[in-house]
Every structure is written in C-alpha cells, then in structure tokens.
C-alpha cells in the first residue's frame with residue numbers, strides 16, 4: 260500500500276514527507292494505522308547522530324499507539340480493530356536472551372534494528388523500489404506501520420491513543436526505572452536530574468512508589484512546575500543554584516539519584532547527591548564511546564551505580580498496569596503533552612526538543 264511518512268536521509272538532515280510503499284505484514288507481524296507517536300530523545304539521538312541506531316534513509320519514530328488493520332499469518336492473540344501500543348522491545352522467544360527470561364535484550368531484535376529491518380532482516384518500506392529502513396522495528400512517523408507482533412500490546416479501547424503512545428516509551432522507561440531497575444522503597448528520598456518526558460515519569464514513578472522526598476532538578480522553571488504537578492516535593496533550578504548543595508540542604512542526601520539526560524556533568528552532580536548505601540541510576544543515554552569520571556570515595560559506603568535500559572520493563576504486565584493507573588487517575592499523562600503536531604510539524608518540534616522546551620510533543624493522525 261501507499262503511505263505518507265516522514266523520511267530522514269541521514270544524520271543532521273531534516274524530515275522529508277514522502278509517499279512510500281509499505282508491504283503486507285509477514286508471519287508474526289501486524290499492519291497498524293498509527294494514531295499517535297511521541298517525539299522522544301532517542302529519535303533526536305538518531306537525527307543528531309549522538310547514537311548510531313539505524314541505517315539511512317529511514318523512517319524514525321518509536322513511541323507509538325494505533326489500531327490494527329491487518330494481522331499477518333501465524334500471529335495469535337491479535338484481531339483487526341484492536342488498539343495497541345508498539346514498543347522497541349519485540350522479542351523472538353528463542354535466542355539466548357529470550358530463553359533466559361531477558362527478552363528486552365533479544366538478539367534477533369537487536370540484529371534486525373542494526374540493519375533497519377524487521378525480524379527476518381528485511382524492510383517492508385521502500386521508495387521507488389529502493390529500500391527505506393525501519394527505526395527500532397517501529398518507524399512510526401508514518402500513517403501506517405508493519406511491526407513485529409511481539410513488540411505490540413493490546414490495550415483497552417477507553418484508553419486515549421495519544422496518551423497511550425507516551426506509555427510505550429517515556430512512561431515505561433521512567434516508571435520502570437523506579438519500580439523495576441531501582442526498586443525504590445516506600446519512604447525513601449529521590450532526586451531526578453532532567454525533567455523531560457522520561458524524567459517526569461521518574462518523578463511520578465517515585466510518587467507512586469511512596470517516596471517521601473522527591474527532588475526534581477532541571478534548568479527550566481516550566482518543567483519544574485510540571486514536575487511538581489506529577490509528584491515532586493521539591494524543585495531545584497540548576498541554572499541558578501548548585502544542585503548538590505541544595506539537595507543536601509533539603510534532606511542530607513538521597514537514597515536514589517536518577518540521571519535522565521545522558522551527560523557526564525549531570526551524572527557527576529547526581530553522584531554527589533547520593534547518601535550512604537544509596538545508588539545512582541543512569542537512565543539517560545550517553546553518546547557512543549562516552550566515558551565517565553566519578554569520585555570513587557563513596558564506594559566505601561556501599562554506594563552503587565546501575566545502568567537502565569527501557570526501565571527494565573516487563574512489557575505486557577507494565578503496560579496493563581500503567582493503563583489501569585491512568586484510567587483510575589493515579590498516572591498523569593494529560594499534563595505531559597505540550598503540543599500535538601502533524602507530519603509537517605516534525606522538524607520544528609525537534610528543534611524545540613533540542614532546545615529543551617516542553618515535556619512531550621506528539622505527532623497525531625486523524
């Protein structure tokens with residue numbers, strides 16, 4: 260079928276809206292009409308080349324939700340008309356990682372992503388007969404997508420699809436970093452460095468985990484205000500005050516410091532706020548080949564550092580839990596959408612994301 264999509268020809272280029280050919284779903288795949296796709300820092304990292312995540316030309320976008328239009332052969336558990344969120348953690352079920360209950364590291368999916376294809380390594384997207392690559396097996400800056408069914412989760416129809424899209428990456432990552440990666444204890448003290456889409460969901464994850472003190476740190480007052488709305492008990496504007504000194508003043512130090520920017524300087528600041536026996540969780544994604552220099556003294560006090568991929572999410576269970584929490588009013592998503600845009604608004608919306616403005620811009624289709 261013919262679809263309209265935003266195509267990126269290379270690192271640093273701007274999106275071109277083109278009519279592409281999209282092949283039918285193969286075994287284990289779904290054809291989905293995209294309803295909404297959030298603009299995530301991982302998209303920006305691919306555009307700017309901070310991470311080399313996909314060959315070009317490519318259709319970017321991965322934080323998406325939509326409606327199933329066609330179910331590929333041998334694909335159980337899905338029906339035409341089902342509402343789904345799509346994710347960047349499809350799993351083959353048979354590689355070593357899948358077999359040892361670590362499907363988020365599925366090597367079949369990793370190989371497919373590195374060649375811009377789906378599980379068999381080939382692409383369903385083309386332009387005038389030339390291959391166009393899928394980004395992270397999702398490629399949702401497009402009217403329709405073909406994705407591996409194992410990365411999709413059916414959600415109840417009362418869940419609004421634009422807010423469901425946020426769950427598929429920013430919320431799973433932020434909430435999961437708190438609940439799964441760090442396993443934040445009730446009554447603990449938490450600091451969150453960076454209050455973009457993921458950071459704000461770390462803040463609300465900490466609220467849902469029952470943290471006593473939740474300190475949000477950013478350089479824009481607008482985001483700090485949002486952080487208060489979703490659960491921060493204290494905020495620090497790091498452009499006007501020293502976050503380490505301020506955190507110590509508020510609570511002496513934290514049990515968990517989350518860094519959601521992927522920058523050495525903020526990681527060093529976050530490490531400086533961790534109290535005895537506490538930990539630093541690296542949620543932000545660092546540049547390819549980056550190194551870190553950190554003061555080693557705190558290790559004597561059993562302070563620890565942990566990496567985080569996709570909030571250590573248990574995809575299906577966490578999505579259902581988060582949808583339920585949105586519908587019963589415990590998870591705040593309406594507040595996180597700063598703007599809804601069309602395909603032609605992508606370039607300027609990414610400029611705003613690059614400048615650190617707003618929480619989440621979401622591409623929506625009628």
Ligand SMILES: [Zn+2]
Pocket residue numbers: 299300301302321322428429
């Ligand atoms: Zn993302």
Ligand SMILES: [Zn+2]
Pocket residue numbers: 350351352353354355356357358362364365366367368
């Ligand atoms: Zn696998």
